[in-house]
Structure formats: C-alpha cells, structure tokens
Amino acid sequence: MNKHRLSYVLLFIVLGSSTGAFLGLGIFTFHYAKGSSYFTNDPQACVNCHIMQDNFDSWQMSSHRLTSTCNGCHTPSDFIGKYKTKAIHGIRHSWGFTTGYFEEPLRIKQDSLDVVEANCRQCHGAIFHATDPLASPSSSRTCTSCHRDVGHMR
Amino acid sequence: MFQKFRNLSRTRILLLSVFFSSLLALGVSALLVNIMEKRNEARHTYLTIAPIDDDEENPAEWGKNFPLQYEGYRKTVDQVRTRFGGSEAIARTPSQVDPRSVVAQSKLEEDPRLKDLWAGYAFSRDFREERGHAHMLIDQIYTERQQAVQQPGTCIHCHASTYVPMKKLGEGDLQKGFEIINKMPYQEARTHVQHPVTCIDCHEPKTLSLRVTRPAFMEGIRAFKATLGEPNYDVNAKASRQEMRSYVCAQCHVEYYFKGPEKRLTYPWAKGIKADQILAYYDELGHKDWERKLSGAPVLKAQHPEFELWSQGVHARSGVACADCHMPYTRSGAMKISDHHIQSPLLNINRACLTCHKSTEKDMQERVAIIQNNHFEMRNLAMDAVLALIKDIERVKESASPERLMKARDYQRKAQFLLDFAEAENSSGFHAPQEAARIMLKAVDYSRQGQNSLHDH
Numbered sequence A: 001m002n003k004h005r006l007s008y009v010l011l012f013i014v015l016g017s018s019t020g021a022f023l024g025l026g027i028f029t030f031h032y033a034k035g036s037s038y039f040t041n042d043p044q045a046c047v048n049c050h051i052m053q054d055n056f057d058s059w060q061m062s063s064h065r066l067t068s069t070c071n072g073c074h075t076p077s078d079f080i081g082k083y084k085t086k087a088i089h090g091i092r093h094s095w096g097f098t099t100g101y102f103e104e105p106l107r108i109k110q111d112s113l114d115v116v117e118a119n120c121r122q123c124h125g126a127i128f129h130a131t132d133p134l135a136s137p138s139s140s141r142t143c144t145s146c147h148r149d150v151g152h153m154r
Numbered sequence B: 001m002f003q004k005f006r007n008l009s010r011t012r013i014l015l016l017s018v019f020f021s022s023l024l025a026l027g028v029s030a031l032l033v034n035i036m037e038k039r040n041e042a043r044h045t046y047l048t049i050a051p052i053d054d055d056e057e058n059p060a061e062w063g064k065n066f067p068l069q070y071e072g073y074r075k076t077v078d079q080v081r082t083r084f085g086g087s088e089a090i091a092r093t094p095s096q097v098d099p100r101s102v103v104a105q106s107k108l109e110e111d112p113r114l115k116d117l118w119a120g121y122a123f124s125r126d127f128r129e130e131r132g133h134a135h136m137l138i139d140q141i142y143t144e145r146q147q148a149v150q151q152p153g154t155c156i157h158c159h160a161s162t163y164v165p166m167k168k169l170g171e172g173d174l175q176k177g178f179e180i181i182n183k184m185p186y187q188e189a190r191t192h193v194q195h196p197v198t199c200i201d202c203h204e205p206k207t208l209s210l211r212v213t214r215p216a217f218m219e220g221i222r223a224f225k226a227t228l229g230e231p232n233y234d235v236n237a238k239a240s241r242q243e244m245r246s247y248v249c250a251q252c253h254v255e256y257y258f259k260g261p262e263k264r265l266t267y268p269w270a271k272g273i274k275a276d277q278i279l280a281y282y283d284e285l286g287h288k289d290w291e292r293k294l295s296g297a298p299v300l301k302a303q304h305p306e307f308e309l310w311s312q313g314v315h316a317r318s319g320v321a322c323a324d325c326h327m328p329y330t331r332s333g334a335m336k337i338s339d340h341h342i343q344s345p346l347l348n349i350n351r352a353c354l355t356c357h358k359s360t361e362k363d364m365q366e367r368v369a370i371i372q373n374n375h376f377e378m379r380n381l382a383m384d385a386v387l388a389l390i391k392d393i394e395r396v397k398e399s400a401s402p403e404r405l406m407k408a409r410d411y412q413r414k415a416q417f418l419l420d421f422a423e424a425e426n427s428s429g430f431h432a433p434q435e436a437a438r439i440m441l442k443a444v445d446y447s448r449q450g451q452n453s454l455h456d457h
Helices: A002-032 A035-039 A043-047 A050-059 A070-074 A079-099 A110-130 B002-007 B010-043 B059-065 B067-077 B113-117 B133-142 B153-158 B163-169 B174-183 B186-192 B215-227 B241-250 B275-285 B306-311 B322-326 B361-396 B402-424 B433-455
Strands: B257-259 B264-266 B329-332 B335-338
Touching: A002 A035, A002 B010, A035 A043, A035 A079, A043 A050, A043 A070, A050 B010, A070 A079, A070 A110, A079 A110, A079 B010, B059 B067, B067 B133, B067 B335, B113 B361, B113 B402, B133 B153, B153 B174, B153 B186, B153 B264, B163 B174, B163 B186, B174 B215, B174 B264, B215 B241, B215 B264, B241 B306, B241 B322, B275 B306, B275 B402, B275 B433, B306 B322, B306 B402, B361 B402, B361 B433, B402 B433
Parallel strands: none
Antiparallel strands: B257 B264, B329 B335
C-alpha cells in the first residue's frame, strides 16, 4: 500500500510539474505575443503582425480615423457577436500568418464584408432610409463597392 | 473503460503523460519561436555587407546588400511570350559576326509590311521583339543593323549602364562625358561600357533613393515641363518619389532623335509629348531620320515611346507609375520589396493588377485582350492605309508635278510617323488605348489626304 501511495505521489508530481511547465510556457507565449491586447479596442493590436501595417497606416489618414477604429467597422457591436468574430478571425489569421498559407493580395471574406456593411448602416442608416440603392436582395453591391477608401486604402 | 485504464501499468500512464505534455510544450515553444522570428523579420530590413560608392557599376556588388532585388533583376534573362509582346526564345546558329545562340522572334518576319514601310533604313534589315533588360547590350552589339550602317555611340546610352562610364569619360562631369560618348562611333563607345542597365542607373548608392542619371532625360523633361509653365525643371530635385518610379524608366523608354552632325541624343518634347506634338517639333526642325527608298519621302522612325503614350492614359492620370505594374510590390517575410524582375504585367497579373483592381486574373486578362486585339486590328488597317499612299506616290512619282509630290510625301511622313508611334510603342495600345486609336486614325486620315493630293485635279 505504501509503495502504491509513493508511486501515485510520484505520478502526480510528474503530471503536475509538466502541466505547470506547459502553463508557464503558455502564459509567457501569450504575454510575449501581446495576447491580452486582442481583448481591447486598440487598433495597435491589429498591427501586432506587420501584415496589416499598410491598412493601419492608411486608416490613420482616412476620413474615419476620428470616428471609428478597426473594431468599429470589422466587428459587430454586440458583445457576443464581437467576441465571436474576434475568435474566428483570431484563429484564421494566426493560422495563416504562422504557416504562411494565405493568398495575396488579401481579400475580405463574405462574412467579414457583411459585418462591415452592417456597421456602415448602423451609423449612416438615416441616409439609407429615403432610397436604399442596395435594397435589392440580389444586389451584390455594398457601401464599400463605391466608397472604397473611406476606412483605409485597399 | 475505467477498468481498462486501471489495467494500464503506471509506467505506461507516466510515459503517455510525458509524451502528450512534451507535444504541447513543443507546439507552444515552436509558436513562440515563430512569433520571435516574425518580429525579427519586421525589424531587420537592410544589412550592409559591401559598402557601395557612386562608381560601383557591378550589380553583383550591390546584390550582396540587396539579395532579393538582385535575384529579381537577374531574372530579366527570362524569355516569355505574351499574345502581342514579350519575347520568345528562338534558337539560332552562332556565327563569326554574331555569337548569340538565342534571339527573340523577328518582327519583320511576323509582319513583312514593316520591311516595306522602313525601306532604305537599317530597321528593315533586322527588327526583333525586345528581350529582357539583361539582353539589352548584347542584342544591340550584334543586331544586323550594325552591319547595315555605322551606328553612333549615342545608341549606347540606353543599351548599357552608362552612368559610371560617362562620369569617367567626363572626368567626373556627367554632362561632359555625355557629350563625348555621343560623338564616338558605336564600336568605340561599347569598349567603355561593361553591363546592361544596372542598379546605379536608377539608384543613388547611399540612400538607394531613385535618381535620374541620363542627361538627355534631364534636358527632355525640362523642355516638356517648360511647356506646362514650369521653367528650369530639375528632375532630381523636384520630382516626387512616385513620379520617380516612372521617370527612371522614362530615361530610356521614350522617343528620341540624334540632333545634328554630332548625333546628340535629344528627346523631342519641346512642344509636348503627344505624338502629334512631337511630329510638329520634327516638322519645325525639318528633321528626318532617312529618306524612304522609292517614294522619296523624308520620313521618321518612332522608337519606343512608352513614357509618352502611358502619359496619355488612365493609369498615368490616376497616379499609377511604371513600377507599380512592371515591378509590383511583393512580400518577402516582413519586407515589402519592388519586384526587380521587370516584365510584362500580363505575366504577373495577381500582383500587377489585382492589388488595385478587385477582380480576377481571368477577367483582367480578358480586358487587356479586348484592348490589344482592337489595337492590333486598327494598327493593321492604318498600316495598309499608309502603305497605300506610299504605293500611290511610287506609281506617279515620275509623272506628278513636284508640288503635288512634295505635298504627298509630307503626308506620308506624317502618317507614317503617327502609325509608327503607335506600333513601336511596346504596350500594343494598352498604355493609352484611346490615344493610340486617335493617333492611328490621324495616320489613316493623313494617308487619305495624301492620296487625294495626288489624285484630285
């Protein structure tokens, strides 16, 4: 019995220390990669990876720089939608950037475009009420089809 | 299940847990290292290995500091065809006078009418599709045109890296070296040059910023800017970076002529850079490149007016530079570099077009095809029209009055130059489709007027 107990203790020590080591490494990596910045609204978080630098730079020169951030246009405004989008994009982007498997020039995906479109309408809704040029359900046009550079250069 | 687990020996459980936790640790540390590497990539963009001074014309030396750009530059040896341009590698048997084993397709064979158009001029002997930059010097040294006529040293300006040679010849004075090399025979001038166009022809070695090194362009653009109300234009002091990304190309991809007996290289832009403005300049000057055999007209040969035609197009108007499409930005790690493999944008549509055009490669290709096919059709019609006038002049040159003949020959000169301008330009109309069409329509109209001037009584 004593012998059994001893080996259990040993086993737990090994399991515990390996879990601990992994946790430590994980926390450090999370910190090093500025993981917590992704829970903020700070546009600086979006240029943690240099790939968005051009978009960031041109946003600072754009008409929307004072009224909207990256999240303002690219994530839904409700809490759940926002973090769901952040999670999906986070996984997608980190996979692409880490492995290098992504196509350039970068193109917005339909689900992201829908988010942007909804955000345009949320602020500029009044303009749409009189005549919605995009009302036709078959229309693939979006606000940004014409207003291409309002957020940043594309 | 639980029973099974209990039956596993403790050693196995231990081994399994060690295995899985090591896998996890491996994954996380790999990610950590990857993030570190990406951060470092973003930090180091440039490392000086070989210091470069203003006399270094060897691109391999520059390449030690800029291996990515150098690698692209070296790829200009490639020969790839597009529908109307590009160059196809054609094997040939080397001879005593011409050791080349590969050349590009002959344009004279593709369209024998060109031979007729240029009768009496060296271009009717040998005229091939241009190959990439890497071949510019060798292709000029060994073109059959060299055997037809003694070519002047002026030609070497744009077929070799001449910045350092000109400085040396002028004992430090670029302008002086330029004047000296103009007057040399080609065979002498070529002994002073070593490379096709290299880094130093476009880049200042300390800062790598773009710089114009061809005195003829400095003068030409000064004359052109003066017509726009900006006198004493100094291109290296005044041009923006984006303008420079076209101007360094325009040092050579332009229409030019050899002025006076000293064969001074001159860009005919003092009245403007549109084809008819250039023609008006030549007319005022009374300049001719040669007298066409048989018809006897004092004619002109347009060279490669890419800059001039591009300037009239929508891309130029939108601020798109030569380099944006012919040397599009490409990513290498965290670095964004200009692709120094200068080539037809049709061979790199993804980077060249799709960065701005939200479309597909196929769609872009089709759009270009429509423009270029239309251009080719118009060019063929215009060429037939000009040749019809030439044949008419040849037929009546013994019987027609000298006044009529002179008038008709002048129309031939005008029509032929405008057609040639659109034909010699290397984008098959793409750089400015409507301008190219306008020029060719004018050529057709001059041909018609020329024929009328012979026939009406």
